[in-house]
Amino acid sequence: MLTFRTIFSYHSRQTRSLLQRLHPLISVRSCKYSSSSKYSKERPEIHHLLSVDAHTSPSWATYIIPAAVMGFVGLAAFVHYNDERRAVLKGQGNTSVNVVKGPVIGGPFSLIDTEKRIVTEKDLRGNWTLLYFGYTSSPDVVPEQLQIISKAIDILESRHNLKVLPVFATIDPQRDNPSHLRAYLKEFDPRIIGLTGPVAAVRQMAQEYRVYFKKIEEEGNDYLIDSSHKMYLLSPNLEVLRCFGIEYNAEDLPQAILNALQKTP
Template sequence: MASMISTKTNLFRYASRSLFSHLLRNPTPTSSLLSPSLSRHLSHQPRQVEKQVYGNGSLMLHQRFLSSTDNHDKSPPPPNKPPSDSNSSNSDSDSGQGKESGGEQKQNSDYQKSLRGSPVAWLSFVFLILTGGGLVYYYDKEKKRHIEDIQNVSEAVKQGPSAGKAAIGGPFELTNHHGKRVTDKDFMGKWTLMYFGFTHCPDICPEELQKLVAAVDKIKEKSGIETVPVFISVDPERDTVEQVAEYVKEFHPKLIGLTGSPDEIKSVARAYRVYYMKTAEEDSDYLVDHSIVIYLMAPDMGFVKFFGKNNDVDSLADGVIKEIKPYIK
């Protein structure tokens, strides 16, 4: 391209010189093409005698240059080359790449917008909401069901069996805290509240016995019904008659303490479905794991109902009164 421009420039210079030389030699034919002042100025210049062929050849060369220049300007650019120079081609290329990248970004943006607004996206959102709502509903339902089960079990423990008669109770022979041998027949004709424990119990047994004797007084106060509180040891090795006597007098004067040999304690515990077991020993000091239940026995020493640890003094007293009143009527 640069060589072409240089060639055209040289041809233009040569043609210009030839044109001015021709005008100087022949001012008349070309004076109409010039301004009057320039035409007068050129007419006073001395003419140089040259061959007419040179002037005609210069004019023809000038015409050829002008014609080739016009044709070149009007001719279309080559199919494989852009019509501009290298800088313009680079800029066009960069602008083309920019337009292409811009087009891709616009296409991606349009695609994302179409996805956000498409039915598939809305269906996914709705499905997510329904799934989350279903999980929350299922969790709440299971939680309520679990709470109801716990409440039902607690109510069953609190109220005891509502129908039929459990095979709890039976004959026994033990020693009371006064050292006297007694049997189940000695408690007939009275409403009896029985609790199984041991004197070395650190906290549970004292709490349950305090609740038991307080309920006995409240039952007497509310209904006038006499009940007998009874404590039976499940630790025959340490709970001697003397030990039981010292223990029961700390709670209530009506509380009766019973103990016996290991076989006798095992027999009465089996009859009343009481669980007990010694725990790990350390220097002859041990604890006894056992059932925490208060049994209500009728005047014929038949089982009526049991009350669990979750009952307080008032609920225990009211429960006992509720069970006894039908028998009195």
């Protein structure tokens, strides 16, 4: 860090250099009348009162110009010193400033389970939760993912004594009503909690968790759903710790969950 003495020395050198460059311009002339034996009339004699290299008697210019220059140097040093005081070094400063790390995933929701009871995000608090977004009319991806979830929670509980709450949130509430969803999930694992609800509520939750889905109309009244098939691991504080894709199998998923828990305070 530059000190005040270093800054003062630097500006002093700059000042001397400036005065040397301006030497031809900064001379002050005065007239002094004196008698001469050669001339009967008095004529003025011109003397240089102030010059950079001349050694003359002190005058007002001798003090005013250096004082003005030193005042400028002091002002510049003061401003620079204040700038240094305001500067924050790397790793220091106010640590309470929020750092934007990316889009926030998750948020409040209000849906109903397979027993038509209202479920909100507060009901998941206090549990390690594996939240999956899908739909029961999926021909292959969703059934495979539900089987993987069922095996993964078995491995975590039997081998590691870790309980994870599995939750299935439908993105097709028009067909996945509570009774249909209950019968569907029962075929895979009765521990899986099914969530459905009004279209607007389901869409809002999907938006909160950055889940993409789109209805693709077909002939008649039939339709398909294009979806991202997101699966999230939530902490007991409802923080999203990991997002898992369809590339995890029944052995990889529980290990990935354990790795995420080990990194979590």
